[in-house]
Amino acid sequence: MKICGPKLSLCCTLLSVWGIVQLALMGLFFAIRSPAFIEDLSIPEEAHHDARTFLDAMDDSYSLIAKNCGIAAALYAVTLVISGWQVWVNNKS
Amino acid sequence: MGSLFRSEEMALCQLFLQSESAYTCVSELGELGLVQFRDLNPDVNAFQRKFVNEVRRCDEMERKLRYLEREIRKDGIPVLDTGENPEAPMPREMIDLEATFEKLENELKEVNSNAEALKRNYLELTELKHILKKTQAFFDEREGSLEAGGQTSLTQNLLPEDSKGPIQLGFVAGVILRERIPAFERMLWRACRGNVFLRQAIIEDPLEDPVTGEQVYKSVFIIFFQGDQLKMRVKKICEGFRATMYPCPEAPADRREMAMGVKTRLDDLNTVLSQTQDHRHRVLVSAARNIRAWMMKVWKIKSIYYTLNMFNLDVIQNGLIAECWIPVANLEDVQLALRRGTEKSGSLPAILNRLNTVEAPPTFHRTNKFTKAFQALIDSYGVATYREINPAPYTIITFPFLFAVMFGDLGHGIIMALFGAWMVWREKPLSAKKTDNEIWNIFFGGRYIILLMGLFSMYTGFIYNDVFSKALNIFGSAWHVRSYNESTIMSNKELTLNPGDVQQYDQYPYPFGLDPMWQISSNKINYYNSYKMKISIIFGIIHMLFGVILSVWNYKFFNKQISIYCEFIPQILFLSCLFVYLVLLVFHKWVWYGAGGDVSVSPSCAPSILITFINMVLMKGYENRPDDDCSPYMYAGQFGFQRFLVVVAVICVPWMLFAKPFLIHRNNKRKQMMVQANGGEGVVEEGGETSTVPHEEHDMSEIMIHQGIHTIEYVLGSVSHTASYLRLWALSLAHAQLSEVLWSMVLSIGLTSGSDGGGGGVVMYFIFAAWASLTIAILVLMEGLSAFLHTLRLHWVEFQSKFYSGSGYAFVPFAFETILDQAENAIVET
Numbered sequence: 001m002k003i004c005g006p007k008l009s010l011c012c013t014l015l016s017v018w019g020i021v022q023l024a025l026m027g028l029f030f031a032i033r034s035p036a037f038i039e040d041l042s043i044p045e046e047a048h049h050d051a052r053t054f055l056d057a058m059d060d061s062y063s064l065i066a067k068n069c070g071i072a073a074a075l076y077a078v079t080l081v082i083s084g085w086q087v088w089v090n091n092k093s
Numbered sequence: 094m095g096s097l098f099r100s101e102e103m104a105l106c107q108l109f110l111q112s113e114s115a116y117t118c119v120s121e122l123g124e125l126g127l128v129q130f131r132d133l134n135p136d137v138n139a140f141q142r143k144f145v146n147e148v149r150r151c152d153e154m155e156r157k158l159r160y161l162e163r164e165i166r167k168d169g170i171p172v173l174d175t176g177e178n179p180e181a182p183m184p185r186e187m188i189d190l191e192a193t194f195e196k197l198e199n200e201l202k203e204v205n206s207n208a209e210a211l212k213r214n215y216l217e218l219t220e221l222k223h224i225l226k227k228t229q230a231f232f233d234e235r236e237g238s239l240e241a242g243g244q245t246s247l248t249q250n251l252l253p254e255d256s257k258g259p260i261q262l263g264f265v266a267g268v269i270l271r272e273r274i275p276a277f278e279r280m281l282w283r284a285c286r287g288n289v290f291l292r293q294a295i296i297e298d299p300l301e302d303p304v305t306g307e308q309v310y311k312s313v314f315i316i317f318f319q320g321d322q323l324k325m326r327v328k329k330i331c332e333g334f335r336a337t338m339y340p341c342p343e344a345p346a347d348r349r350e351m352a353m354g355v356k357t358r359l360d361d362l363n364t365v366l367s368q369t370q371d372h373r374h375r376v377l378v379s380a381a382r383n384i385r386a387w388m389m390k391v392w393k394i395k396s397i398y399y400t401l402n403m404f405n406l407d408v409i410q411n412g413l414i415a416e417c418w419i420p421v422a423n424l425e426d427v428q429l430a431l432r433r434g435t436e437k438s439g440s441l442p443a444i445l446n447r448l449n450t451v452e453a454p455p456t457f458h459r460t461n462k463f464t465k466a467f468q469a470l471i472d473s474y475g476v477a478t479y480r481e482i483n484p485a486p487y488t489i490i491t492f493p494f495l496f497a498v499m500f501g502d503l504g505h506g507i508i509m510a511l512f513g514a515w516m517v518w519r520e521k522p523l524s525a526k527k528t529d530n531e532i533w534n535i536f537f538g539g540r541y542i543i544l545l546m547g548l549f550s551m552y553t554g555f556i557y558n559d560v561f562s563k564a565l566n567i568f569g570s571a572w573h574v575r576s577y578n579e580s581t582i583m584s585n586k587e588l589t590l591n592p593g594d595v596q597q598y599d600q601y602p603y604p605f606g607l608d609p610m611w612q613i614s615s616n617k618i619n620y621y622n623s624y625k626m627k628i629s630i631i632f633g634i635i636h637m638l639f640g641v642i643l644s645v646w647n648y649k650f651f652n653k654q655i656s657i658y659c660e661f662i663p664q665i666l667f668l669s670c671l672f673v674y675l676v677l678l679v680f681h682k683w684v685w686y687g688a689g690g691d692v693s694v695s696p697s698c699a700p701s702i703l704i705t706f707i708n709m710v711l712m713k714g715y716e717n718r719p720d721d722d723c724s725p726y727m728y729a730g731q732f733g734f735q736r737f738l739v740v741v742a743v744i745c746v747p748w749m750l751f752a753k754p755f756l757i758h759r760n761n762k763r764k765q766m767m768v769q770a771n772g773g774e775g776v777v778e779e780g781g782e783t784s785t786v787p788h789e790e791h792d793m794s795e796i797m798i799h800q801g802i803h804t805i806e807y808v809l810g811s812v813s814h815t816a817s818y819l820r821l822w823a824l825s826l827a828h829a830q831l832s833e834v835l836w837s838m839v840l841s842i843g844l845t846s847g848s849d850g851g852g853g854g855v856v857m858y859f860i861f862a863a864w865a866s867l868t869i870a871i872l873v874l875m876e877g878l879s880a881f882l883h884t885l886r887l888h889w890v891e892f893q894s895k896f897y898s899g900s901g902y903a904f905v906p907f908a909f910e911t912i913l914d915q916a917e918n919a920i921v922e923t
Contacts, residue, residue, distance in 0.1 A: 019861055036563045038613055039837070042845035051579050064853065065844050071854020072843075072861060 004083075006090040012083035019076035027069030033062050041065070097464060097486045099650075100477055101420040103454035103904070106427075108415040109444040111435070115404070115413045118434030118443050119397050119907075120181040125430045126908025129418040129455060132403045142402040147184075150191065151395035157194040158388055161380050162920075164201060168374065170381045179386045181393035181909075190390065197380055204373045211366050212303035218359050219300060220268040220311070221339050225352045227294040227313040228266050228341055263324050266315045267331055267338035271295065274312055277334045281316065284326055290317040315341075389913060396912045416448070418455055418904065454479050457904035462520075466539045467492065474889045475899025482647050484893055491636065493545035495887055498632065499824035499880040500546070502832060503554030504561040505873050510547025516540035527917065546881075556606040557825075561868070562833035564612035571599040572610040587615060593688035600689075621829070625822040627679050633818025633891070634672045637811070640895030641665050647896055659753035663745035664807060670742040671710075672815055674735075678702050681727055698723035709735040749804040754796050761793075806894070814891045820883050828876050835872065840864040 004012075030037060047057035110118050122128045139145065165172060182190065269277060274293060281289055292315050299308035314336070316327050331338055342348050404413040419427050424445070431443045456477050460468045468485045470492070477483050500506070516523060517540050528534070536543065558564040576596045577588065590610075592598040602608065607624075611617050641664050648656045679702060686699040705727070708715075714732050715725035726732065843860030846853060893899070 015862060015865055018865060019858075023857070023861060034566075036566070036609065036612055037844075040841050040844045051583065068844070068853035068857045072857035075854065075858040076861075 002086070002089050002093070004086055006087070009083045009086035009090055012079060013087055016076040016080035016083060020073050020080060023069045023073035023076065027066045027073060030062050030066035030069060033059075037062075037065075097458060097460070097468075097483055099480050099483060100456040100458050100901075101422060101904075102480070103418050103457060104421050104424065105448045105450045105452070105454065106417055106419050106424075107446040107448050108417060108431075109407070109410075109446070110404070110413045110415065111438075111440045111443065112411055112413060113440040114435045114438040114443060115401060116184055116397060117437040118431050119400050120393070121430040121434040121437075122427065123181065123393065123397060123400075123907055123909045123912075125426060126906050126910055127420060127423045128427060129904055129906050130400055130403050131416045131418070133405045133414070133416060134403070139402075143406065144398040144401050147187075147398040148395060148402070150187065151391055151398065154191060154194055154391045155388075155395070157198045158384060158391060161194075161197060161201065161377075162384055162388075164205075165377050165381045165384065168377055170374075170377055172381050172384060174385055177386065178909075179390055181397055182390050184394075187394060190387065194387070197376070200376055201373070204369060204376065208366070208369045208373065209303050211362060211369060212301065215359070215362050215366060216300060216303055217337070217339075218355055218362065220337060222352065222355050222359065223296050224266050224268065224313050224315075224339050224341060225348055225355065227296075228315050229345075229348065230294065231292050231315055232345070262317050262319055263321075264315055264317045264341070265324070265327055265331065265338055266313070266341040267336045268296070268311050268313055269331075269334060269336035271310045271312045273334050273336075274314075277314075277330070277336070280330055280334070281327065284330055285318065285323055288318065288323060289327060291315070292317075388916075392913055392916050393909055396907070396909065400907055420457055420459075420904075453901065455904035456481075456901040458483060458485070463541050464489065466542050469538070470542075470885065470888070471893075471899075472903065474893065475897075476901045476903045478898050478901040480650065481898065481901070482643055482650075482896060484643075484888070484897055487639070488888060489545075491892070492884055492888060493542065493549040495632070495636075495821065496546045496880050496884040497549035497553040498629070498821045499883060500550045500828060500877060501553030501557040501825055502559050502561065502828065502872075503551055503565075505832070505868070505877075506547050506550030506552075506554050508547070508869070508873055509877065510544060510551060513540055513542075513544030513547050517544055529918070546877075557829070558607040558609055558612070559829060559832075562829065562836045564607075564609035566609040568604045570608050570610045571601065571603050572608060573597055573599075591688065598688075618826075622822070622826065625825055626819065629818050629821035629825075630815065631676050631679065632821060633815055633887075634668075634676050636818070636887070636892055637814060637895060638665070638668060638673065640892045641668060644896035655753060655756055659756065660749060660803075663748040663752075667742050667745040667749075667808065668811055670738040670745075672811065674738055675702070675706055678705065678727065685727065692722040693724055695723075700725055700727060710739060712736055712739060746804065746808055749807065750800060754793065754800050757796055758793055810894065814894075817891055818887065820887070824876075824880055824883055828872070828880070831876065832868075832872055835864065835867055839867060 026037075041058060041061040043054065043057045043061055047053045108118075134142070162172070278291055278293075281291055294313045296311050296313060299310050301307070302309050316331075318324060318327055328338070342351060401413065404415045407414050424447075428445060431445060435442045456479055458468055458477075464485060467488050468483075471477070471483065471485045471488060497506070500509075516537055520540070523537060554560065572590055573596065574588075574590070576594075581588070590597045611620060614620075641661070644664075645657060645661055648654070648661060682699055682702060686694050686696055688696060692698065712735075840860060843853075843857040843864070846856050846860075
């Protein structure tokens with residue numbers, strides 16, 4: 001069954017390969033609390049006054065983003081399966 | 094073997110060919126593709142040449158083949174490309190080929206005209222069939238009243254009951270293009286003042302126009318009127334609107350009979366038509382099998398005769414004389430090819446004669462698929478002068494490197510390298526696929542450059558420690574924040590790490606590239622700017638110095654000893670005294686000053702190199718204040734040494750400007766003296782002397798002007814070119830900042846949005862796609878293009894101006910390969 005053309009399916013395949021690699025790595029780095037991503041965390045304003053709450057908020061943000069990256073990587077895995085199948089369909093016809 | 098350092102040695106040769114063997118010899122040389130023929134009759138126009146008739150015959154054959162190919166393509170028959178390369182056929186085979194093509198063309202034309210006639214016939218019959226069917230409906234509308242009315246005429250039924258009399262209505266039926274109907278109707282109404290009655294019905298299926306082959310929609314119409322005058326008028330209007338009218342019998346029985354007749358004729362026509370189509374298909378399929386080979390043969394014959402037209406006729410010996418450039422290394426191959434050619438035709442051997450010439454030979458660099466693209470970069474600036482040093486071999490490394498200094502990002506480098514590697518890996522299938530997509534052809538032609546640029550960018554990305562604006566901490570940062578307690582952190586907005594403190598800095602740097610700690614520090618840009626600015630100046634000076642040194646090999650090769658002493662030495666002295674010294678100062682500052690030592694070498698004491706350099710050129714000294722531990726000088730005796738360097742550099746300018754013209758002038762004078770001394774008694778010499786003196790003066794002023802321009806260009810150039818290398822810093826800064834902005838403005842949104850639910854992941858999914866496409870479009874494509882252009886400029890202007898004149902012309906050998914390629918591309922484009 002053909003859903004999209006050869007160019008679109010190829011583009012989606014490449015994008016999802018890239019997405020899986022990068023998002024999985026980023027998820028891993030967030031999970032191990034990489035300080036390089038410290039500016040990408042979302043820490044609420046009120047957590048800034050106390051060191052303990054600040055560290056907790058930071059920790060929460062790290063794990064939340066790691067989870068989100070994992071979900072996005074999984075979504076790209078689904079995209080890869082669909083677009084890869086479409087590439088195969090397009091090649092066959 | 095040929096080297097890329099200098100172009101190949103070329104020889105101008107004269108070729109005596111027997112008229113019987115000339116054709117086969119040229120054919121062999123075309124297969125070889127190493128000979129560039131010179132046009133020996135440039136004044137003769139194309140129609141007065143010897144083989145104009147043959148060229149014209151080839152043109153005619155080409156036209157027939159192109160007609161055949163068009164027909165083949167129209168029918169959608171695949172053309173077989175076996176990749177075989179047939180040899181140029183002998184001249185006598187040309188007649189056979191011509192006959193074959195003639196026959197094929199005639200056959201095809203006949204079939205086509207037959208098919209067209211048949212189709213027209215078919216169209217008429219279908220239209221008639223539709224008319225009979227549709228008009229039946231018009232008449233049938235009144236069928237009921239006909240039954241009641243009895244024997245009255247058909248047409249009378251249309252008239253209202255009360256006005257029925259002896260009047261007979263006439264009618265015309267026909268077919269017209271559907272879009273013309275409204276105009277047609279209005280015209281009829283106006284011209285006949287409303288006295289006609291028009292009925293129409295749509296023909297649902299499109300009909301094929303026999304001439305253009307397009308599908309057109311038509312309508313059936315029938316017009317009722319009264320009287321002959323109206324009939325004339327209606328017919329005129331119908332003709333004017335290009336409606337086709339068909340006779341339609343009044344009586345229903347006649348109509349039925351006619352419809353039957355039409356139907357049988359249509360069936361017959363259908364069988365005939367399909368047979369014609371079959372025949373056409375058969376002819377085309379058999380032609381499609383051979384058309385590639387035929388095309389190649391014709392192109393080859395044509396190019397051979399075209400080349401033969403450039404030769405001189407030797408009337409006495411019944412031969413042809415050609416002049417051609419041949420690479421000296423390939424003289425043997427050419428001899429062999431000529432022998433093969435004469436053996437084929439079985440006549441006397443051809444004679445190859447090397448000529449001496451003062452003319453500048455063409456420049457020929459033997460390249461392979463890897464070096465070709467780099468050579469093309471150089472050639473698009475200017476083809477090297479014959480046997481001049483070719484910058485291409487150095488460009489292979491410096492080009493991707495300088496590009497990567499500007500494009501330094503590991504992530505973007507990986508993307509570019511993967512694209513390049515894919516093109517290199519799929520080289521054969523991709524190059525077999527011929528397209529006229531110009532952008533793709535540029536990318537594919539430069540695949541090795543792209544691959545190297547990507548790999549070098551990965552390397553500089555490692556050095557800059559930059560992956561999509563994030564740093565990698567592979568070996569462990571050398572900076573630490575061990576000694577801070579909670580109150581220090583809570584009470585300070587910013588904290589400075591002290592490199593002198595063992596607690597905060599390991600006292601040895603990060604092993605490879607920049608320390609990842611810089612990525613999250615707030616003074617990152619200050620640090621990067623200082624570092625990148627310095628390395629761009631260092632690379633630039635090394636690059637230019639290398640260019641100046643290369644010029645020695647040119648002077649040596651062309652035997653210009655005078656230029657070594659009067660140009661190269663002052664040039665290199667000037668550059669070293671000012672700019673190489675600047676580079677040394679940079680290294681000195683890097684090594685000498687740092688934290689943790691004496692006060693006089695502490696970072697706060699380090700003088701600004703820019704200010705030092707400006708003061709050096711202005712010869713300004715500093716006062717040494719006794720109460721200050723910091724010295725404004727970087728080493729002892731700096732002031733005196735710098736003054737010495739500036740004086741040397743200044744002396745170099747008049748040296749460059751005057752030394753060479755003076756030496757040339759003195760040499761000329763000496764020569765003149767010798768002439769005068771030898772021929773003083775002769776009367777003839779006087780005339781010669783007076784004519785040479787003004788000539789010399791003119792020469793001298795020209796040399797002086799040339800030298801002046803050259804000197805000014807070099808002196809000002811070394812300043813402005815050094816500054817020009819700062820683009821390495823500027824572009825690299827811009828690239829790093831753009832990728833950081835893209836991360837924080839786009840990808841960060843995806844990272845920070847979303848609460849505990851799974852929504853954040855879905856947002857991330859879409860934001861990542863947006864970020865990825867922006868990365869490709871802006872950072873890889875646009876920034877890559879801009880970095881490429883700046884690199885190109887650095888090579889063309891800053892590097893090549895030091896040694897490269899680029900005033901030669903390229904060697905264009907007569908080769909079937911290139912001719913066939915061009916011809917095929919021309920076909921793809923049409």
